[in-house]
Amino acid sequence: MRSTEELLKLRAKHVPKGVFNILPIFVSKAEGAIISDVEDRQYIDFAGGIGVENVGHCARRVVEAVQQQAQKYMHPCFHVTMYAPYIDLAQKLNEVTPGRFPKMTMFANSGAEAVENAIKIARYYTKRPAVIAFENAFHGRTLLGMALTSKVKPYKWGFGPVAPEVYRIPFAYCYRCSYGRTYPACDLRCAEALNDFFVNQVSGDQVAALIVEPVQGEGGFIVPPRKYFKRVKEICDANGIVFIMDEIQSGMGRTGYLFASEYFGVEPDLILTAKSLAAGMPLSAVTGKAEIMDAPHVGGLGGTYGGNPLACAAALAVFDLLQEEHLIEKGKKLGQKVRRAFEQLKEKYEIIGAVRGLGPMLGLELVKDRETREPAAEEARKIVQIAFENRLILLSCGNFGNVIRTLMPLSIEDDQLERGLAVLDDAFSRVRRTG
Ligand SMILES: Cc1ncc(COP(=O)(O)O)c(C=O)c1O
Incomplete structure (x- = not known):
């Protein structure tokens, strides 16, 4: 299989930069809520191809x-x-x-x-x-x-x-x-x-x-x-x-x-x-x-x-x-779990101004100060980056780029979810430390 480095070079030469990429990896396989890249690294996917894989990647059916x-x-x-x-x-x-x-x-x-x-x-x-x-x-x-x-x-x-x-x-x-x-x-x-x-x-x-x-x-x-x-x-x-x-x-x-x-x-x-x-x-x-x-x-x-x-x-x-597979019901439960975890993150990290969403379509709005509500876009970018380095695929959104969102497959397994949320928690703690 061709390496990431080789493919990145070809990408830069043959595909215009306007066609954006959030992460610098190439996929070799995707299944459920896990994406593998050409270097055989596995990532937990909280992006689902930007909300496309509610039933999970490559659902057999x-x-x-x-x-x-x-x-x-x-x-x-x-x-x-x-x-x-x-x-x-x-x-x-x-x-x-x-x-x-x-x-x-x-x-x-x-x-x-x-x-x-x-x-x-x-x-x-x-x-x-x-x-x-x-x-x-x-x-x-x-x-x-x-x-x-x-x-x-x-x-x-x-x-x-x-x-x-x-x-x-x-x-x-x-x-x-x-x-x-x-x-x-x-x-x-x-x-x-x-x-x-x-x-x-x-x-x-x-x-x-x-x-x-x-x-x-x-x-x-x-x-x-x-x-x-x-x-x-x-x-x-x-x-x-x-x-x-x-x-x-x-x-x-x-x-x-x-x-x-x-x-x-x-x-x-x-x-x-x-x-x-x-x-x-x-x-x-x-x-x-x-x-x-x-x-x-x-x-x-x-x-x-x-x-x-x-x-x-x-x-x-x-x-x-x-x-x-009762995925709507599963989604409701998933939403409750993620919301609970997000509320806990909000208690721990001042940078989280708001937890909001419906069901598992949940976001965290990051602010530099809870009073002024100044958007914390750079911090959101860092969290996405740190999460990626720790094998979690995460997306931000918001007109100010300061919202972390979750679009994981509704079929995500409990241990995958737990691991992903732990990576997110860790990313917040590091952004706080590095300032
Ligand atoms: C609410 C909404 N409408 C329209 C679109 C555009 O869809 P597409 O990228 O398939 O053209 C998107 C894509 O993110 C969307 O989220």
């Missing part, structure tokens, strides 16, 4: 489903000759997503593409131009995706002009409330601000869609108050605005629910899935009210690879696995 599908046909293209796995998966998503109304589903390849399609569909249906997105939002790296995404560097900087008719409002980020209020005394001022937006920015009847992550992912694992989305949805309904939940990171059991929308008791008009939907096969979906989904004309939606048979077969196996 998924691998077999892909292998069996590959022996039959790989790509007739749904737009040329149809195939059953596309229909079966659409039906499954229509059944399991929140909302007791007739639904339809279309497939694409990446999260960003699902976002793009959802906005196309909402604009077509409403015949309106404007889209509302949030501060701290992340919706992908395509032209429209980056316009909807909040953080400027590295996502938008130098790549403009970004798509027009995208408007941004503050999110319910209680730890750093844009209105300086405290929940619940605030009476959800941030949701009510939407009505001010219609007065001051764009009239409600010009807005096609509002797109939002139920738990913001890249933006810092931010969970709004439970009643927040019901109020936002009411305001959208009152103005004929399509309410789109981007569950690309939060979906497929990540939050202790199949979809985080369930926790908030909200039924989105359109719901977006990708990442853990197909456990590593490139697949994304837009699922939603049949009336909205079915609005665009024939030929207006699609793409060569959307709903590729291998990816659909993988996703169908993922749904089987979630059910048979």
